[in-house]
Amino acid sequence: MAKQRKIPRRMCLGCRENKNKRELLRVVRSAEGEVLLDPTGKKAGRGAYICWDEACLQKAIRGKSLEKNLRCAIPETLVQDLKETLCSNRE
Numbered sequence: 001m002a003k004q005r006k007i008p009r010r011m012c013l014g015c016r017e018n019k020n021k022r023e024l025l026r027v028v029r030s031a032e033g034e035v036l037l038d039p040t041g042k043k044a045g046r047g048a049y050i051c052w053d054e055a056c057l058q059k060a061i062r063g064k065s066l067e068k069n070l071r072c073a074i075p076e077t078l079v080q081d082l083k084e085t086l087c088s089n090r091e
C-alpha cells in the first residue's frame with residue numbers, strides 16, 4: 001500500500017524532456033528583471049530549467065529557448081556562470 005510520492009517534474013530547455021526537478025538546474029528571472037542562477041531552486045521569479053549537462057545548456061542557448069522562456073536577454077556572464085557550475089559538478 002505504499003503511496004507514490006508525487007515528484008515535481010519540469011522540462012529541460014535543451015532536450016525537452018520532463019525530469020525530476022532535482023535533476024535540473026534552475027535559472028530564474030527576478031522581479032527586478034535580473035537573470036540569476038538558482039542552485040537552491042528557492043528564489044522567487046520566473047524559472048527555467050536545464051539538465052546538469054553542458055550539451056543541454058548549449059542547445060538551450062543556441063536555440064534561444066532560454067531567452068524565449070524567460071522573455072529576456074541572457075547575459076554572457078550568466079552563460080559563463082552556468083558553464084562553470086556544470087563543470088564544477090562533473091564527477
Ligand SMILES: [Zn+2]
Nearest residue numbers: 012015051056
Ligand atoms: Zn536536457
